[in-house]
Amino acid sequence: MVETPAGQRVLCLTRGKKSELVVGDRVRWSTTGDGGVIDSLVERRNLLFRQDEWRTKSFAANLDLLLILVAPEPVFSESQLTRALIAAAAADIPVCIGLNKTDLPGAPVARERLAPYRAMGTPVIELALKREPEAARATLAPLLAGRTTLVLGPSGMGKSTLINLLVPQAEAQVGEISQALNTGRHTTTSTRWYWLDGAETVDETGAAPRAALIDSPGFQEFGLRQVAPEQLAGLMPDYAAALGHCRFHNCSHLHEPGCGVREAAARGEISPTRQRIYAELFEELSQKRW
Ligand SMILES: Nc1nc2c(ncn2[C@@H]2O[C@H](COP(=O)(O)OP(=O)(O)OP(=O)(O)O)[C@@H](O)[C@H]2O)c(=O)[nH]1
Numbered sequence: 001m002v003e004t005p006a007g008q009r010v011l012c013l014t015r016g017k018k019s020e021l022v023v024g025d026r027v028r029w030s031t032t033g034d035g036g037v038i039d040s041l042v043e044r045r046n047l048l049f050r051q052d053e054w055r056t057k058s059f060a061a062n063l064d065l066l067l068i069l070v071a072p073e074p075v076f077s078e079s080q081l082t083r084a085l086i087a088a089a090a091a092d093i094p095v096c097i098g099l100n101k102t103d104l105p106g107a108p109v110a111r112e113r114l115a116p117y118r119a120m121g122t123p124v125i126e127l128a129l130k131r132e133p134e135a136a137r138a139t140l141a142p143l144l145a146g147r148t149t150l151v152l153g154p155s156g157m158g159k160s161t162l163i164n165l166l167v168p169q170a171e172a173q174v175g176e177i178s179q180a181l182n183t184g185r186h187t188t189t190s191t192r193w194y195w196l197d198g199a200e201t202v203d204e205t206g207a208a209p210r211a212a213l214i215d216s217p218g219f220q221e222f223g224l225r226q227v228a229p230e231q232l233a234g235l236m237p238d239y240a241a242a243l244g245h246c247r248f249h250n251c252s253h254l255h256e257p258g259c260g261v262r263e264a265a266a267r268g269e270i271s272p273t274r275q276r277i278y279a280e281l282f283e284e285l286s287q288k289r290w
């Protein structure tokens with residue numbers, strides 16, 4: 001589906017067998033009368049994707065912000081959060097963590113788990129999308145204004161609630177959480193683009209870029225095979241801040257003597273959980289590629 005600058009939506013075919021197009025792409029296309037055909041892709045500003053051993057899965061292109069939703073319940077995986085942050089850093093996309101459901105009793109623990117992220121400079125906002133929708137709207141408005149934002153989050157964190165709050169006409173379904181499994185059902189099955197109204201700002205040229213939200217389906221695995229192990233530390237802000245003091249230039253920061261990163265970690269500048277995730281990722285990304 002291609003949208004013209006005038007806002008008309010045209011159903012287009014692609015040339016060739018397999019389409020590599022993703023939501024957020026800009027394309028050149030020709031009309032075929034009742035529809036259109038996509039001729040070419042305009043070069044992407046950025047592309048957020050995950051990659052495992054077998055395949056690459058793109059989320060969306062040309063993003064201004066990645067908003068990662070987490071919540072006290074279901075308990076979010078710090079490994080998944082970190083993977084999303086690393087993928088965004090690798091694609092040069094600004095990030096923000098949204099802690100939702102702050103009305104729940106587990107909020108202080110979740111807030112504590114996010115402290116290392118705040119400390120390393122990752123913006124964290126607090127939301128209670130269901131309980132305090134107007135406050136959530138006020139918190140989100142300046143963040144989303146004039147930008148294209150991809151909302152990412154494991155199932156059950158409140159993605160659909162957020163879309164429904166900001167895009168009243170969206171028929172995004174709000175999934176009822178599966179209490180028994182302590183996991184949400186996957187109710188969002190395709191990536192969708194929504195224009196946001198009422199969040200307009202004027203840029204330096206006097207134009208008012210419209211705000212847009214992209215809703216993507218939940219995911220189980222977040223492969224980072226696009227990242228080489230030696231790139232990893234540079235893409236994790238707490239690790240990156242400690243770089244430049246290792247005895248060996250190709251230090252893995254795992255076991256080498258004279259490692260400035262491990263010294264920083266020993267001083268408490270890198271959380272134990274982040275150290276564990278780094279070690280796991282380093283190992284995973286060092287495995288032989290087929
Ligand atoms: N207590 C509380 N519950 C919330 C809040 N926001 C959302 N929920 C609930 O959390 C559950 C999951 O919310 P959804 O918006 O469906 O989550 P989702 O991330 O879209 O999940 P999927 O549709 O499974 O991908 C629903 O039962 C919501 O009512 C909140 O601020 N506080």
Ligand SMILES: [Zn+2]
Pocket residue numbers: 246247251252253254256258259260261262
């Ligand atoms: Zn080191």
